[in-house]
Amino acid sequence: MLHKGKKSVASCQSSVVRCSGKLATDNGQLATDNTVIYLKERNFNMLKKELIFRNPLRLMGHDTEDILLPGGFGAVLARAGLGKTAILVQLALDSLLRSKNVLHISLADPVKKVCLWYEEVFRNIANQYDVRQIDQLWEAILPYRLIMTFNVDSFSVPKLEERLADLTEQDIFMPQMILIDGLPFDESVRGPLTDFKALAENHGLHVWFTVKTHRHETPGPDGMPTQLLNVKDLFEVVFQLRPEEKNIHIDALKGGAPNSDHSPLFLDPSTMLIRNA
Amino acid sequence: MKSDIQKVRNIGISAHIDSGKTTITERVLYYTKRIHAIHDVKGKDGVGATMDSMELEKERGITIASAATFCQWQGHDINIIDTPGHVDFTIEVERSLRVLDGAVLVLCAVGGVQSQSVTVDQQMKRYKVPCIAFINKCDRSGANPSRVIGQLKEKLGHNAVAMQIPIGLEADLEGVADLAAMKAIYFDGDKGEDIRIEEIPEELLPEALEKREELIDAASMFSDELMEAALEEAVTEELLISAIRKGTLTRELTPVFMGSAYKNKGVQPLLDGVTRLLPCPSDVENRALDPENDEAEVILTANPEDPMVALAFKLEDGQYGQLTYIRVYQGTLSKGATVINARTRKKVRIGRVARMHASQMEEIDNIPAGYIGALFGIDCASGDTFVSPRTNLTMTSMYVPEPVISLAIVPKDNKAEINMSKALTRFTKEDPTFKTYVSEETGDTVISGMGELHLEVYVERMRREYDAPVTTGMPRVAYRETITKRAEFNYTHKKQTGGAGQFGRVAGYIEPCTEGDFTFENKVTGGSIPTQFIPACEKSFKGCLKKGSKMEFPVTGVKIVINDGASHAVDSSEMAFKAAARGAFREGYAKAGPVIHEPIMKVVVETPTEFQGSVMGSLNQRRGMIVGSQDEGPMCVIEAQVPLSEMFGYSTVLRSLTQGKAQFTMEFSGYKQVPKTVEEELIRKAAEEKKNVA
Numbered sequence: 001m002l003h004k005g006k007k008s009v010a011s012c013q014s015s016v017v018r019c020s021g022k023l024a025t026d027n028g029q030l031a032t033d034n035t036v037i038y039l040k041e042r043n044f045n046m047l048k049k050e051l052i053f054r055n056p057l058r059l060m061g062h063d064t065e066d067i068l069l070p071g072g073f074g075a076v077l078a079r080a081g082l083g084k085t086a087i088l089v090q091l092a093l094d095s096l097l098r099s100k101n102v103l104h105i106s107l108a109d110p111v112k113k114v115c116l117w118y119e120e121v122f123r124n125i126a127n128q129y130d131v132r133q134i135d136q137l138w139e140a141i142l143p144y145r146l147i148m149t150f151n152v153d154s155f156s157v158p159k160l161e162e163r164l165a166d167l168t169e170q171d172i173f174m175p176q177m178i179l180i181d182g183l184p185f186d187e188s189v190r191g192p193l194t195d196f197k198a199l200a201e202n203h204g205l206h207v208w209f210t211v212k213t214h215r216h217e218t219p220g221p222d223g224m225p226t227q228l229l230n231v232k233d234l235f236e237v238v239f240q241l242r243p244e245e246k247n248i249h250i251d252a253l254k255g256g257a258p259n260s261d262h263s264p265l266f267l268d269p270s271t272m273l274i275r276n277a
Numbered sequence: 278m279k280s281d282i283q284k285v286r287n288i289g290i291s292a293h294i295d296s297g298k299t300t301i302t303e304r305v306l307y308y309t310k311r312i313h314a315i316h317d318v319k320g321k322d323g324v325g326a327t328m329d330s331m332e333l334e335k336e337r338g339i340t341i342a343s344a345a346t347f348c349q350w351q352g353h354d355i356n357i358i359d360t361p362g363h364v365d366f367t368i369e370v371e372r373s374l375r376v377l378d379g380a381v382l383v384l385c386a387v388g389g390v391q392s393q394s395v396t397v398d399q400q401m402k403r404y405k406v407p408c409i410a411f412i413n414k415c416d417r418s419g420a421n422p423s424r425v426i427g428q429l430k431e432k433l434g435h436n437a438v439a440m441q442i443p444i445g446l447e448a449d450l451e452g453v454a455d456l457a458a459m460k461a462i463y464f465d466g467d468k469g470e471d472i473r474i475e476e477i478p479e480e481l482l483p484e485a486l487e488k489r490e491e492l493i494d495a496a497s498m499f500s501d502e503l504m505e506a507a508l509e510e511a512v513t514e515e516l517l518i519s520a521i522r523k524g525t526l527t528r529e530l531t532p533v534f535m536g537s538a539y540k541n542k543g544v545q546p547l548l549d550g551v552t553r554l555l556p557c558p559s560d561v562e563n564r565a566l567d568p569e570n571d572e573a574e575v576i577l578t579a580n581p582e583d584p585m586v587a588l589a590f591k592l593e594d595g596q597y598g599q600l601t602y603i604r605v606y607q608g609t610l611s612k613g614a615t616v617i618n619a620r621t622r623k624k625v626r627i628g629r630v631a632r633m634h635a636s637q638m639e640e641i642d643n644i645p646a647g648y649i650g651a652l653f654g655i656d657c658a659s660g661d662t663f664v665s666p667r668t669n670l671t672m673t674s675m676y677v678p679e680p681v682i683s684l685a686i687v688p689k690d691n692k693a694e695i696n697m698s699k700a701l702t703r704f705t706k707e708d709p710t711f712k713t714y715v716s717e718e719t720g721d722t723v724i725s726g727m728g729e730l731h732l733e734v735y736v737e738r739m740r741r742e743y744d745a746p747v748t749t750g751m752p753r754v755a756y757r758e759t760i761t762k763r764a765e766f767n768y769t770h771k772k773q774t775g776g777a778g779q780f781g782r783v784a785g786y787i788e789p790c791t792e793g794d795f796t797f798e799n800k801v802t803g804g805s806i807p808t809q810f811i812p813a814c815e816k817s818f819k820g821c822l823k824k825g826s827k828m829e830f831p832v833t834g835v836k837i838v839i840n841d842g843a844s845h846a847v848d849s850s851e852m853a854f855k856a857a858a859r860g861a862f863r864e865g866y867a868k869a870g871p872v873i874h875e876p877i878m879k880v881v882v883e884t885p886t887e888f889q890g891s892v893m894g895s896l897n898q899r900r901g902m903i904v905g906s907q908d909e910g911p912m913c914v915i916e917a918q919v920p921l922s923e924m925f926g927y928s929t930v931l932r933s934l935t936q937g938k939a940q941f942t943m944e945f946s947g948y949k950q951v952p953k954t955v956e957e958e959l960i961r962k963a964a965e966e967k968k969n970v971a
Contacts, residue, residue, distance in 0.1 A: 111907050
């Protein structure tokens with residue numbers, strides 16, 4: 001199914017090329033420069049759809065548009081500096097392109113740095129797919145994003161609920177997806193996570209976390225790192241970034257289907273984008 | 278001129294309004310023998326403080342013009358440069374912060390870290406200016422220096438350490454105990470000019486030892502030598518000071534001094550702190566921009582032998598004409614030398630070179646790198662860079678943002694009119710973001726700048742400094758028009774009724790373009806439009822851009838390509854082609870989906886967390902897009918993109934929403950398309966205005 005999605009994009013692309021060829025023969029003359037430009041000028045929504053469709057993220061999840069179901073928790077695990085935030089931002093951009101509100105909560109970086117992450121990843125995506133109306137597209141998705149940063153020590157679920165109430169009561173912003181970057185997964189994390197799960201289920205939110213793992217810690221029997229052992233039941237999907245030689249593999253530890261029957265997924269270290277082999 | 282660069286300090290004194298910045302500066306000038314009597318800010322003698330030249334500064338709590346004063350302390354030359362503290366004066370801020378190498382952040386022992394302190398601190402952070410802090414007003418009731426040190430840590434994120442502890446507090450303030458030398462310092466004499474050094478009083482000793490431990494702990498992070506000495510309990514004053522200096526230079530440590538400038542206590546140790554802890558010009562890495570290489574940064578050397586690079590940062594009208602304050606960053610600026618003004622690329626011959634010395638000016642032969650001096654009779658604007666011939670560098674970006682807001686001003690009487698024009702000439706020279714012109718339609722003088730406050734301050738300065746009272750109109754936002762799609766045109770201008778005939782046909786297309794405001798391309802082949810008429814077409818298109826046909830706003834971001842046309846051997850003329858191009862533009866423009874763009878401001882509000890919701894709501898109501906919010910302990914910073922037209926009077930709204938506890942800054946971010954409903958409203962208003970005029 002997932003592979004089919006990919007195929008259909010390819011066929012759609014070729015149809016564009018054939019289409020221009022056909023036009024040329026029907027008119028009995030060579031297509032002028034103008035014609036080609038008109039053909040390439042894609043409708044804005046089409047462009048968005050195409051970007052969503054071609055995103056290898058589609059290969060990570062289930063048949064639904066979202067990898068997570070409403071109220072679901074997902075986690076991206078990796079050692080420091082491998083690209084957890086990059087994956088999170090790509091998940092966010094995918095939702096933003098589908099006009100879904102994303103609340104990005106960073107407990108480590110200031111707003112400015114988070115913004116830079118988005119700009120960088122978006123520019124790389126646009127370059128990769130040769131998007132021309134990059135500025136327009138960027139302007140169009142920005143209103144769907146809100147960034148909040150907290151000090152790690154002062155962050156708590158009641159505090160977040162209070163902030164969310166501020167936003168929703170005045171109809172300023174209703175998040176559909178929440179990303180939490182930098183939450184320490186220590187022994188005491190189960191309590192807040194359970195509260196948060198209830199909040200997510202009540203509001204039908206998709207929630208993604210980054211989890212920092214450490215090289216010296218041995219994972220549990222199912223490959224789950226120590227940080228998640230105590231709380232893995234709360235998560236529907238868990239991905240892990242695994243560096244191997246020059247590549248960074250994206251493995252599914254729980255849920256998702258990156259390795260099931262198709263080519264494995266990687267994180268390209270130069271662009272920080274997800275790609276399949 | 279002696280040139281021991283190690284003994285030069287270029288510093289700024291920044292503070293919240295009423296923290297005593299003027300009083301401190303006054304004491305500094307007195308103790309350094311720059312002035313011979315102390316005048317208090319609101320003293321009975323009615324003279325007023327020396328640096329207190331602009332009443333407006335006091336009223337609004339912002340410093341508007343950057344002045345430079347020179348003094349000497351313990352063999353060191355200290356240049357004190359005033360720092361403006363509002364974001365509306367972006368260019369002025371950048372310019373003066375570039376000139377100073379270090380700063381003294383003045384805080385009130387009662388008020389602590391106040392909103393303006395946050396703003397100036399942010400600016401220093403942005404320009405990486407090392408600073409020391411001075412807690413003033415320790416004689417006031419409610420003074421609590423250790424609480425202020427705590428606030429410096431929490432609110433401003435400084436690694437603040439006390440260099441002193443007060444001996445007595447509030448009305449009993451007697452002096453300070455120096456924790457590096459472990460001596461008590463008392464200030465005797467009428468004006469505290471006689472310093473008496475004694476042993477620290479016994480009852481204070483335990484506290485002093487404890488604080489000294491803290492100081493050594495913090496400083497030892499920057500020196501292994503000190504760390505070792507601390508373990509062996511053999512810390513010397515020199516070792517400690519040199520470690521503190523290392524931390525200060527990298528902005529990782531903020532040494533805190535204290536006292537009461539009004540009661541003449543603690544100012545001399547602060548001056549010692551300036552000379553011992555703040556950087557000299559060669560400690561600071563200065564960067565210039567290379568305009569030929571996409572404004573890439575170039576690191577300057579403090580070597581007086583290298584090609585000269587200097588920045589004119591302040592102009593002053595003196596009795597001998599324009600006096601230009603200048604700081605040399607690299608090389609040496611010598612009398613009689615020929616230098617290039619990097620902005621205009623014009624050659625300038627340096628006539629007289631001077632430095633401000635005591636109460637008079639001292640003429641000198643050259644200004645070496647790191648020093649501040651003054652030039653006579655040089656025609657330049659502030660912010661201009663002077664370089665040696667064959668060097669092409671600039672200290673400030675050549676990019677000057679276009680003004681986003683304008684205001685019509687009318688002088689109250691004839692005298693005011695003459696003074697107003699003098700004032701405007703001067704302001705435009707000083708501040709490239711401030712512009713003025715006479716409106717063709719209404720005949721009004723219009724001033725334009727980077728924000729509401731920016732213009733308000735200039736209007737006030739006109740009244741106070743130039744005795745030119747003016748009445749102002751409603752502020753106007755600089756809207757623009759642009760197109761959204763490509764459209765073709767093919768227009769024939771034909772006139773054969775009476776007189777000489779006119780004929781010209783212009784065909785091509787118009788399309789949006791992101792590079793520059795206007796691009797013109799000639800793709801006409803085979804001479805369908807004779808070459809001599811092409812410039813006329815281009816000129817005519819350019820003329821059309823001044824007023825778009827949608828709302829009569831200037832048109833930007835347009836590329837026009839002409840690829841065909843026709844002419845007549847007799848009837849074609851420049852005039853005919855100009856008319857044809859005008860018609861072609863109208864035809865193409867209407868089809869190209871014209872839209873209106875408005876200036877969008879980056880608004881940053883800092884508010885106590887409890888008001889976060891209402892502040893976000895207020896920004897949302899103003900069509901603002903909230904980018905994010907940053908939790909910083911009890912305060913939170915909200916960043917949003919808001920149309921300028923919605924921001925008029927926001928300061929009042931914000932004050933009432935947050936009990937005056939929030940503050941905001943605003944700077945130009947870019948242009949964005951106006952939503953349909955707002956566009957309709959604009960069109961309706963414009964139509965109404967036209968009707969009223971008619």
